[in-house]
Amino acid sequence: MAKTEYAWDAQEYALHSSAQLKWAEELIGKLGIAGDESLLDIGCGDGKITARIAGLLPGGRVVGLDASSEMIQLARSQYRGKEHANLSFVQQDAREIKLPEQFNLVFSAAALHWVQDHGAVLRGIKGCLNPGGRILLQMGGRGNARDVFAALQQVITVPPRQPYFAGFTDPYSFYGPDDYEVWLIQEGFRADRIELIPKEMVHSVDGFKGWLRTTWFPYTDCLPVELREWFLDELTDAYIADRPLDATGNVTVQMVRLEVAAAVV
Secondary structure, three states: OOOOOOOOOHHHHHHOOHHHHHHHHHHHOOOOOOOOOEEEEEOOOOOHHHHHHHHOOOOOEEEEEEOOHHHHHHHHHHOOOHHHOOEEEEEOOHHHOOOOOOEEEEEEEOOHHHOOOHHHHHHHHHHOEEEEEEEEEEEEEOOOOHHHHHHHHHHHOOOOOHHHHOOOOOOOOOEOHHHHHHHHHHOOEEEEEEEEEEEEEEEOHHHHHHHHHHHOHHHHOOOOHHHHHHHHHHHHHHHHHHOOOOOOOOEEEEEEEEEEEEEEO
16 A cells, blocks of 8 residues: 555556565464454555455455555456455545444555554544454564665665655655554554564565565656666666575565554553
């Protein structure tokens, strides 16, 4: 799920989001669902994770929410008909959640690091949760993709490229447990677990470049179209120069996820 000022390439995301899918599936296993709950998936993207959750809730219902119209259009086109009768999608900003439904569970994977105001997100979540409702959120956490940011600084500070990034603001917000300990109390939640979890992302060289193109597009959007692929090549080369390929010729990226499990007080 992106901030509303960003336009996602939903088809490209679907091709280069295998790590997000794997980690989301692991997170689903922690939901502890019975099969009849109502669940809101914040930052549903192309809908594949939301659809998997819906398949585990034959007696319940699932709503996928995303700020990107491109993502919602793709999700609705792929998951419809009788086999997805308990699944629907809505375009809405995570900072401004206003839904008529009430839910037992709110879930989010690999989305909320695109949002700065998590207090607003939590207020919206509480407003659509039933008494005793639970949340399970996972997002990029403090220290996430540190080596990618280092390579980015090498590339964007070179004089020929530097002017394109004048005034550029980092779009990601990578928070830690100390941040969420405060926000959860402020917004009326009881924290059950808040932790930073190291993860490792592995790509082929082409897959790494595709991942950069898909989820680091706020940087490439600063450039003229004709320079974007060249920039991605430069960034890929800079990353590999300092972090050599593994024994199988793949690129490894050290990631950090912030995972938050809580319930309404």
